[in-house]
Amino acid sequence: MKRIDFLREQIIESRNFVNRLISEIPQDLWYTIPQNTDSNFAWQVGHLMISQNFHAITCITGRNTKVAELIPIVDYVKIFNGMGTLHRSVEKNLIPAYELKDQFDAIHEICIDNLSQLNDDILFEQLEPIPFKHPVANNKYEALSWCFKHEMWHSAEMEELKRMLGYPIKWL
Template structure:
């Protein structure tokens, strides 16, 4: 049941992120509004990079097939500590394509994760927000929603209406 709730919340967060950006013209995604440090392209790319790291890497480790939808420089481009800038070489369309393949992979693979698998400790570096695989999956949705707030602020700063 806990896995189902985590996946359901991740789907809600992903859906909300898509709703926030779907009506923004591509040329506005690169703008960094006055009194802000970020743009839509970086925020949305960061959401995707984090979903990959939290909902896949931290849960089941890296698979060779990941390279088919996550370019080699994607994580470093949008990782914590990276910055929005005009040299990011990804287009909005590329981000949507990566996001779609990522979502398909998470949904497909999560069907095979049972409680005994998800209640194991994550491998790799310690994270301050979770210790177990199920917690990494749960945190993915929370992290997405956090960045939805930032996307919403940028959306308003660009002159678009807020969404409920």
């Protein structure tokens, strides 16, 4: 198996895991911030969408016009960026949960399609130009590897949010 295929499969598997979590909580609870937490499902979903676009699309092949047509990237980065932010939740009904989920799925589809067209030759190239130093990656392999690790990190947070909203942990 080529490395790029392995990385793509890991991104798919981590998203499958997150989608299972998402399916276990009603969308009308996405904007609820459980007591003693600082986040909600809507922010987590938006953050993972923006992060996947950054780590697995923008840093790998540059800005994607399909993504730009689908979501207001600059606005969403302001809302869902995680680097150094103190605010990890979003206001109720800022973006309808069903719309956020549709965008989340569409960005993932663009990501997987984009990665399907690449080969291992690109993995140890420098990242595409970005306006700041990448927080963890120095090359494209590291950015793709971080993408699925980061998603799994947030799945743990989402599992805890789900539990605190009264939905028990389920293991497959």
